[in-house]
Amino acid sequence: ETGVTQSPTHLIKTRGQQVTLRCSSQSGHNTVSWYQQALGQGPQFIFQYYREEENGRGNFPPRFSGLQFPNYSSELNVNALELDDSALYLCASSFRGRREQYFGPGTRLTVT
């Protein structure tokens, strides 16, 4: 069984730029959620995708957007990066109907 993978591991961007983060779900899982984890805080829910559609969203502005593909992999896109977007971004997958989620190792984003 393949676990959740994320790429890249870390990256550095400049304020105002755009970034795309990628996630491959655990095999057999059809739902993907994205989280932002700032230093010293718990993960904050960004949104969830099921059947290639956004299925739930946390308190994040529209410049945070996502995609889910037919193979259940997913992307998180962030436009017009701000310094406060610097964080660890976590992807988690689950099977629809079961609420426990399985996490990837995260992508560390630094905005300068």
Add this chain to the structure above:
Amino acid sequence: AQRVTQPEKLLSVFKGAPVELKCNYSYSGSPELFWYVQYSRQRLQLLLRHISRESIKGFTADLNKGETSFHLKKPFAQEEDSAMYYCALSGNNDMRFGAGTRLTVKP
């Protein structure tokens, strides 16, 4: 509002001592509660879920709807229990995490 509160950021106990990590929640509905753990240099992983009422690595957690709590307990802490622990609440298509408690078990 949906919220998870972990009042202790840091908790330190000696090996063999009992440990309790507190979690309180607010939610208008029937939530599912979880405990996740993150060991050093590892990814966040599921420890317990309230619906299964199981014991994992000696840890148990009981959902108390009256007190809206889901405290994590272990009668005899081990050094390998040292980690970051997060309480999480799953509502409608989302999951809310507490800020976490860093548990240190001293020899």
